[in-house]
Amino acid sequence: MEATGFARHDHGACIREGVALVDARCREEGWQFTPVRRRVLELLLEGHRAMGAYDILDRLREEGLGSQPPVAYRALDFLVKHGFAHKIERLNSFIACAHPGEHHAPAFLICRSCDTVAEAELDMREGRLGASAADLGFVIERAVVEAEGLCPNCRDAAA
């Protein structure tokens, strides 16, 4: 598992590369990577944090890119639908995908102290839940896995 969210890294590059990757992918697929969608992705990439739709909307409003909730929700829906962002159900908020392009089953580690969110990959077919579900004949199509706790940095700071 990677832990981009917790480790130090070149964050400027993180944003540029993230946007470039999505831009390329959209070109390939013929999806429209419009200014609003691009800006929302940038906002999400700015911190490894989940942002609420209305936080996003406030920023868009300041920048004259839209002022009503559907503007933000549509852009977020687009990003989530194509795997460029994820919704954190626990927080009713959204975060940029750390591994865009790969079709995956993400899991999240949410620090309750600094709100940083790290994304991990899970293979639902492995592990106990997948095995149990298979035994029962339950077909898992999608899973929400969100762990809340203390990240290493905040744990050290507390000690």
Added chain:
Amino acid sequence: MEATGFARHDHGACIREGVALVDARCREEGWQFTPVRRRVLELLLEGHRAMGAYDILDRLREEGLGSQPPVAYRALDFLVKHGFAHKIERLNSFIACAHPGEHHAPAFLICRSCDTVAEAELDMREGRLGASAADLGFVIERAVVEAEGLCPNCRDAAA
């Protein structure tokens, strides 16, 4: 894993026993199992389904047990706090606990066709997520695990 939610069973007993168990537990611990709280638990036990707070509130209103949102939310908070019910984040709704009393890390299997929800037990220390988190030094305090898909009954019906 048990699959009470999907298997045929004596559902009347299911409700009676559920309420009796919680009743006993509250007596032991000195918690007040008030009429509203009892009724909300009964409503949740009526189906192995998640109910929204406002569905609950509607029922309470019909029965003269309360008419404003805080009435429902307070009762739900009580039940969730003591492990008698769980919140399904994916659905913004609530479900009676299938294993009341035991302190546990629940996981849910949600059928997208019939809305039945089955509760499984997970030990977060085991499995990939727990292991990865431990490697990173992330301390998991609570986890939301909600799988969505098709239950055996609906899968068979579809075929």
Added chain:
DNA sequence: TTGAGTATGTGATAGTATAACGTACCGCAT
């Protein structure tokens, strides 16, 4: 019986999300 803690009643409001409708733009086949 009185006081602390807990539970409820109620009105107001905050926060999250979508419906519904019209307009504008883009690529393409005619």
Added chain:
DNA sequence: ATGCGGTACGTTATACTATCACATACTCAA
């Protein structure tokens, strides 16, 4: 170049989810 279908955007309104704040009432034990 014209018309057409698909996609995206603008805007108003509304639905759904959750909490705040304050007054009142109940419960238990000192």
